[in-house]
Amino acid sequence: MRKDPSRATGRPTLAEVARLAGVAQITASRALRDVPTVDPGLVSKVREAANVLGYVPNPAARTLASARSQSVVVLVPALSNQLYIETLEAIHSVLRPRGYEVLIGNFHYSREEEEELIRNYLAFQPCGILLTGFDRTEASLRLLEANKVPCVHMMELTQAEDVFCVGFSQEDAGAVVARHLLARGKRRLAYVAAQLDARVLQRGEGFKRALAEAGVLDPALEIMVPEASSVGLGGELFGRLLRQHPDVDGIFFCNDDLAHGAIFEAQRQGIAVPDRIAFVGFNDLPMSAHIVPRLTSIRTPREAVGKHAARLMVARLAGAEVPDRTVDLEFELVVRESS
Amino acid sequence: MRKDPSRATGRPTLAEVARLAGVAQITASRALRDVPTVDPGLVSKVREAANVLGYVPNPAARTLASARSQSVVVLVPALSNQLYIETLEAIHSVLRPRGYEVLIGNFHYSREEEEELIRNYLAFQPCGILLTGFDRTEASLRLLEANKVPCVHMMELTQAEDVFCVGFSQEDAGAVVARHLLARGKRRLAYVAAQLDARVLQRGEGFKRALAEAGVLDPALEIMVPEASSVGLGGELFGRLLRQHPDVDGIFFCNDDLAHGAIFEAQRQGIAVPDRIAFVGFNDLPMSAHIVPRLTSIRTPREAVGKHAARLMVARLAGAEVPDRTVDLEFELVVRESS
DNA sequence: CTTCGATAAGACAGCGCTATCTTAAGAGGA
DNA sequence: TCCTCTTAAGATAGCGCTGTCTTATCGAAG
Known part of the structure; x- marks a missing residue:
């Protein structure tokens, strides 16, 4: 059969399928790829x-012959963050059943x-890339541009033309929190x-803008540290803020982890939440609905973002007309006991 | 240059590298793959x-020509579980710098x-597979066997010959918890x-075995439900257990999520932890060190499991002699306020 | 009855790399 | 000096598919 059996993999090939079906190899190829010019009987x-x-x-x-793989690359800033896990899971659930491989x-x-990841993953000739946000190096942008890979941006929105994005307004979310506390x-009111990253800054901007509009913005009421977010850090930053500004009566944490830590610390210090200080988190992690006191938070559509971004990509790959290049999935303020 | 430029990808090829270096293509190929028979000057x-x-x-x-990719498949039972995320992250950190792609x-x-995943991923001709535990279908085992892909098993240990595994004794961990509470x-003492999955059952077995040895095992003190674990479920199951057995004075939760939920529920019901009931969790998630009261838990080496499993795989792929096919990374009981 | 265009099926070549076989060039011994 | 043996470099032939061009078939139009 094969000329040099030592090189073969042992698995059945398209040629064998074609032989068994009594058609040419290329016809078998087309039949299996749903190319419409093949007779349904042959298919x-x-x-x-x-x-x-x-x-x-x-x-x-396949990839070698067509110069395009069935892989979609997804680039996320962290795996440790529960947030992106749910998004990834949603992306998987859309892409895998449609035959796409997901490279994380x-x-x-x-x-x-x-940038390094983009450079390396382009070698896989992915059929699409899902990106987080818009903040990347010039070289990254050039690489993506030069390779003409379809991109969909997640988590943030933009007005720019010809950019596909699925997310929600981080700034508006910050403003909603401010108005709620007011x-x-x-x-x-403080921002911790x-x-x-860009999104954390946007939330803070929205929050402070709303406070300024209400005439209660005190720029000193803010703690922003570059290190990774964690429950422990939340307690620490809360303690620090309280020492510096004992009169603070409301805090917006850039994510729930920090808020959880602050709740524990408040409990230890015997500080009444929400009476003395109200807390609001961000993302609405599962725990927030159960912690004592239950945490007010912004519920972000992270699963929906993944699903929609993946569907948008599938539609583009199928050559479909995509009417909405910008999908605003919105967020929701979930008011609970902590405020 | 190329015969049919329309088919080309536009990126530089090995042939061009070879031409520029003034060597044959195959020599360039060998040089870049560190094949030792190439003159260092040429390299x-x-x-x-x-x-x-x-x-x-x-x-x-590469994959097509060599019938083997540089991809390692990792199969995990869940992404939603923080536990596996850390393991995956560790695997990534070992494999990616060495040029391997990780397929999750x-x-x-x-x-x-x-089984379905194994079937599909084998088409990618992975150079190795990292598996979770040992519980899989006969067909899965046959597929892995037939395709001769090197496997490393994570999270559980076995005495079987010729099986590579990295993990710790789930049963022993359960027993340690029991002895601590005693x-x-x-x-x-109850198990919730x-x-x-197999590991949750093993923990329970170890726990109950130790209780039996101490003569205090009450088989009624147990709630085991198949549904997915969550904080909310923990509170619920704790409430149920307490109604059925108001005299329970210690609970081992199969993971920290459940224990967190139970702590919140206890707080709401005004039940003193640990005085009236002691709680012990499993995995020692970051939150456990901060929750009020801080949760006693089994710290599992999930990051180390990923690192070691990946290194073991790398060593096997490099053809190195691997002395220890079984790596027991052990666990640690972290005693805190909840017990 | 011929011509033409549309459509379906096939032939062919090549994607970019590596396994394998072959050749060339030294090293060493008789 | 000749011959063998080792070792490095090269030539060749695919890996299993799909893009592209060609050919066959058929109905409609002239």
């Missing part, structure tokens, strides 16, 4: 032959690392943030 | 040419789904578990 014949042989296409050969790249909140009668 | 010449051109090898062509498969605690003077 089912080929399908059956493939089934009988247990044929699974060789992705390497974690760039650890580093633009340089992201409505609760709080006036000494860690892991200062 | 650096080729390396430089590759650098000048910005050459990145085409993985699809999530089988959602389903043996059938795992030493605290507790006698009405969800997501009943």
Whole structure:
């Protein structure tokens, strides 16, 4: 059969499927890829032959021949963050059943690392890339541009033309939190943030803008540290803020982790939440609905972002007309006991 | 240059590197792969040419020509579980710098789904597979066997010959928890578990074995539900247990999530932890060191498991002699306020 | 009845790399 | 000096697919 059996993999090939189905190899190829110019009768014949042989296409050969893989690269700033896990899971759930492979790249909140990942992953000739946000190096942008890989941006929105993005307004979310705390009668409002990526900064901007509009912005009421966010850090930053500004009566944490830590610390110090100080988190992690007191938070559509971004990519790859290049999935303020 | 430029990808190829370096293509190939029979002078010449051109090898062509990719498949039962994220991250950190791609498969605690994933991923001709535990379908085992892909098993240990595994004794961990609670003077001890995978069952077995040895095992003191574990479920199961057995004075939760939920529920019900009931969790998630009261837990070496499993795989792929096929990374009981 | 265009099926070549076989060039011994 | 043996470099032939061009077939139009 094969000229040099030592090189072969042992698995059935398209040629064998074609032979069994009694058609040319290329016809079998087209039949299995749903190319519309193949007679339905032949398609089912080929399908059956493939089934009988247990044929699974060789992705390497496919990629080499067509210069385009069936892989979608997803670049996220962290895996440790529960947030991105849910998004990734959603992306998987859309792409895998449609035959796409998902390659995950974690760039650890580093633009340089992201650039390196892009460079390396482009060698896989991915059919699309899902990116987090818009903040990346010039070189990254050039690479993506030069390789003409379809991109979809997640988590942030933009007005720019020809950019596909799925997310929500981080700034508006910050503003909503500010107005909520103001409505609760709080006036000494602080923003506590860690892991200062673009989105964390946007939330803070929105929060402070709303405070300024209400005439209660005190720029001193802010702690922003670049280190990674964690429960322990939340307690620490809360303690620090309280020592510096004992009169603070409301805090917006850039994510729930920090808020959880602050709740524990408040409990230890015997500080009444929300009476003396109200807390609001961000992301609405599962724990927030159960912690004592239950945490008010912004519920972010992170699963929906993944699903929509993946669907948008699939639509583009299928050549479909995509009416909405910008998908605003919105967020929701979930008011609970902590405010 | 190329015969049919329309088919080309536009990126530099090995042939161009070889031309620039003034060697045959195959020599360039060998030089870049560190095949030892190439003159060091030529190696650096080729390396430089590759650098000048910005050459990145085409993985699809590589895989097709060698019938083996540089991808390692990792199959985990869940992504939602913090536990596996840390393991995955560790695996990534070892494999990616060495040029391996990591393909993640999530089988959602389903043996059938795992089998399907194995079938599909084998088409990628992975150079290795990292598996979670030992519980899988016959067909899965046969597929792995037939394709002769090196496997490393994570999270559990076995005495079987010729099986590479990295983990710790789940049973022993359960027993350690039991003895700890007994030493605290507790006698009405319960096991509360969800997501009943093999490891959760093993922990329970170890726990109950130790209780039986101490003569205090009450088989009624147990709640095991198959549904997914969550903070909310922990509170619920704790409430249920307390109604059925108001005299329970110590609970071992199969993971920290459940224990956190139970702590919140206890706080709401005004039940003193640990005085009336002591709690012990499993995994020692970051939050456990901060929750009020701080949670006693078993610290599992999940990051180390990933690192060691990946290193073991790398060593096998390099053809190195691996002295220890079984790596027991052990666990640690971290005693805190909740017991 | 011929011509033409549309459509379906096939032939062919090549994607970019590596396994394998072959050749060339030294090293060493008789 | 000749011959063998080792070792490095090269030539060749695919790996398993798909893009592209060609050919066959058929109905409609002239």
